[in-house]
Amino acid sequence: MELELTDMQGLAIRGHGHLPHAQYLLMRFSSLQETKAYFMQLVKMVTHAGDKRPEFACQVALTYSGLAFLGVPDQTLASFSREFREGMTEPHRQFILGDTGEHAPDFWDWGRDSSDVHMLVMLFASSAMALDQLVESELNRASLFRVMLHSSLPTGMLHDQKEHFGFRDDISRPIIAELVKDKDLGNAPKYPIGEFIMGYKNLYDEYAPSPVVPSHTPGSQGLSPHPDYPGFMDLGRNGTYLVFRQMQQDVVRFWDYVKSQAESSDKAIALAAKMVGRWPDGSPLVRCPVAPDPSLSDENDFGYWDEDRSGLKCPLGSHIRRTNPRDHLVTETSQKDSTEMVAKHLMLRKGRPYGDPLVATMQVSDFMKATDDGKKRGLHFICMVTDIRRQFEFVQNNWVNFHKFGGSEQDADPIIGNHYHQDQVVTDRFSIPTYPVRRRLENIPNFVKIRGGAYFFFPGLKALKFISNFDGI
Numbered sequence: 148m149e150l151e152l153t154d155m156q157g158l159a160i161r162g163h164g165h166l167p168h169a170q171y172l173l174m175r176f177s178s179l180q181e182t183k184a185y186f187m188q189l190v191k192m193v194t195h196a197g198d199k200r201p202e203f204a205c206q207v208a209l210t211y212s213g214l215a216f217l218g219v220p221d222q223t224l225a226s227f228s229r230e231f232r233e234g235m236t237e238p239h240r241q242f243i244l245g246d247t248g249e250h251a252p253d254f255w256d257w258g259r260d261s262s263d264v265h266m267l268v269m270l271f272a273s274s275a276m277a278l279d280q281l282v283e284s285e286l287n288r289a290s291l292f293r294v295m296l297h298s299s300l301p302t303g304m305l306h307d308q309k310e311h312f313g314f315r316d317d318i319s320r321p322i323i324a325e326l327v328k329d330k331d332l333g334n335a336p337k338y339p340i341g342e343f344i345m346g347y348k349n350l351y352d353e354y355a356p357s358p359v360v361p362s363h364t365p366g367s368q369g370l371s372p373h374p375d376y377p378g379f380m381d382l383g384r385n386g387t388y389l390v391f392r393q394m395q396q397d398v399v400r401f402w403d404y405v406k407s408q409a410e411s412s413d414k415a416i417a418l419a420a421k422m423v424g425r426w427p428d429g430s431p432l433v434r435c436p437v438a439p440d441p442s443l444s445d446e447n448d449f450g451y452w453d454e455d456r457s458g459l460k461c462p463l464g465s466h467i468r469r470t471n472p473r474d475h476l477v478t479e480t481s482q483k484d485s486t487e488m489v490a491k492h493l494m495l496r497k498g499r500p501y502g503d504p505l506v507a508t509m510q511v512s513d514f515m516k517a518t519d520d521g522k523k524r525g526l527h528f529i530c531m532v533t534d535i536r537r538q539f540e541f542v543q544n545n546w547v548n549f550h551k552f553g554g555s556e557q558d559a560d561p562i563i564g565n566h567y568h569q570d571q572v573v574t575d576r577f578s579i580p581t582y583p584v585r586r587r588l589e590n591i592p593n594f595v596k597i598r599g600g601a602y603f604f605f606p607g608l609k610a611l612k613f614i615s616n617f618d619g620i
Contacts, residue, residue: 148347150325150340153197154385154607158206158269158497159344159531160196160326164304166204166271168278169499171300171391171527172285173257174266176216177293185292186217187615189268195608203281204271207611208389208603210234213265217614223382226358230535231388231602234261243540245548245565250597256393257298257599264297267391267603298599300393302499302527307509308429310500311396311524312419312562312594315429319447319471321493335448336490342538343495343531346371346384346607350490355533357383358604366616369609385607387531390494390539393599394563395525398505401594402515408588416511418588421579422561424467427511431467436460451475452482458580463553466562469546477554492541494530501527525595535602550574561588563595 157163176182194204209217211232215224224232233240236252236259246252252259268285272278286296310316324337325347341349345357359379360367370380402419409415420426426439433455434443451468452475455461461468463477472489479485502524506513532538546552547560550572559566559574566575577588606614 150347151385151607153195154609155196155344156206156386156605156608157194157196157198157201157204159387159495159605161199162497163201163204163271165200166273167304168273168275169269169271169302170278170282171302172268172270172282172296173264173298173300174268174289175263175295175297176213176265177295179216179218181292182217182294183615183618185289185294188288190608190611190615193608193611202273203277204269205281205285206269206271206605208267208269208605209614210261210264210266210601210603212262214604214614216265218617219614220360220364220617223358223360223364226382227604228356228388228535230540231604235600235602236261240540243544245543245559246597246600248565248567248569249593250565255597255599258601261601264601266294267389267601300501300527302501305500306504309427309509310526311398311502311504312401312423313398313509313511313514314419314423314425314427315444317496318425318429318445319467320496323495333448336486338490338493341533342493343533344385344387345533346374346381346386349533355383357381357533359383360613365618366613370613371609382606382610382613383604384610386610387495387533387605388535389603389605390528390530390532390535391599391601391603392528392597393501393525394528395523395596395598397592397594397596398514398524399517399519400592402517404592404594406515412512412515415515419511421462422465422577424461424465432461432465449473450482452485458553459582462577462579464555464558464561464578466560469552469560470542472546492538492546494532494538494542497529497531498527499529501525525598531605548574561591566591566593 192205193207194201270281272281305316308315321338323340325340339348341347345355349355354374359373360382362378362380367380371384373379373381405415405419409418425431428439429444430439431446431449433449450473474482474486476485476488479488505517548564550557550559555578557573557576558578561577575591579586
């Protein structure tokens with residue numbers, strides 16, 4: 148099946164990397180009639196994926212409460228996934244995601260209540276001045292229709308290709324088979340677009356569950372028929388679920404802790420690399436466990452089953468091994484089973500950092516000498532999935548926060564996990580396999596804290612048009 152790129156929002160495919168300046172506007176509606184008028188105008192601005200290098204980009208996503216406010220039919224609302232309908236802060240889901248203690252929604256800047264935010268408008272531009280003009284114009288237009296700004300989140304690109312702790316980032320991401328079908332990428336694994344975009348076949352050779360509209364609904368003729376449900380139109384086709392998490396990073400706390408556990412700066416850097424799974428320049432420990440290798444700074448073609456099953460090079464509980472175990476899970480009995488299991492839980496990451504770097508050089512030696520400047524910085528984590536529970540929530544619960552991952556007993560992800568002592572559960576330790584006796588770090592603080600989040604529906608352009616035009620008749 149050919150990809151309908153002109154019906155997909157550009158961020159799903161392109162990422163808008165040529166537009167380094169961006170701002171995310173979290174909006175709240177007030178008047179249905181005025182919001183409808185505003186939304187009709189906004190939809191006309193949305194950038195589609197067929198435009199490879201737009202001069203600017205506008206992307207739109209809606210929460211469940213936003214769709215309900217806009218009058219989407221009840222039968223359609225009910226066809227969205229349970230996770231999306233309940234929202235990120237539903238009590239049981241807080242436990243699943245590890246949003247407790249210091250990560251709890253009570254401390255968030257936005258998204259504390261599932262009805263706080265109705266819409267996310269994402270604006271991208273080539274310069275700071277162009278972005279300012281774009282944001283000002285959009286907010287002025289929104290105010291005319293009494294669409295209110297809840298929060299404005301400036302964001303940008305990685306500094307020197309590194310995240311705020313000083314490590315090379317954005318190296319590993321799934322390759323979509325339909326986008327590279329005529330390219331020779333060697334043995335690199337490829338994944339069907341249906342894992343990330345609705346309306347196409349996924350790894351199970353099925354269409355992911357998708358929101359639907361009864362075919363007799365006025366205006367639904369502009370949508371495509373659902374391939375599995377006769378009599379229904381596919382509202383999800385060429386759209387996806389967008390998971391948004393604002394992750395605040397405490398850079399000084401991270402490097403202070405690492406220094407406190409090491410006898411020298413070099414050993415502190417090596418220890419930090421063990422926690423991450425890569426050296427600061429991006430070199431993977433599985434390929435260069437003793438020292439970084441600049442020639443491997445963007446290396447992503449490696450596995451663990453044959454190269455490091457015991458974790459002596461890259462600890463089993465390191466950040467990159469938890470978030471993408473590749474071909475080795477201790478719960479599986481073969482490399483093939485591990486690879487297939489991991490493939491079912493991949494996500495399409497589209498996040499960007501926010502805030503100024505703590506040190507402009509982005510050099511680890513300078514990070515270790517820096518003091519807290521009181522400024523907020525972190526990552527706007529954004530991923531796209533067709534199944535929130537199977538993909539995002541599974542990874543967050545079973546791999547990031549589960550304290551018994553990889554055969555450990557008291558270890559959460561050392562970088563982004565929720566570290567605590569509660570009753571008999573301890574998650575603030577990190578085990579480093581060494582011979583003959585493993586090393587274990589204790590009392591790891593939370594280096595990353597969640598400060599906002601929500602589940603959004605990121606519709607295709609035809610779906611956006613249907614939502615904007617539907618009048619409930």
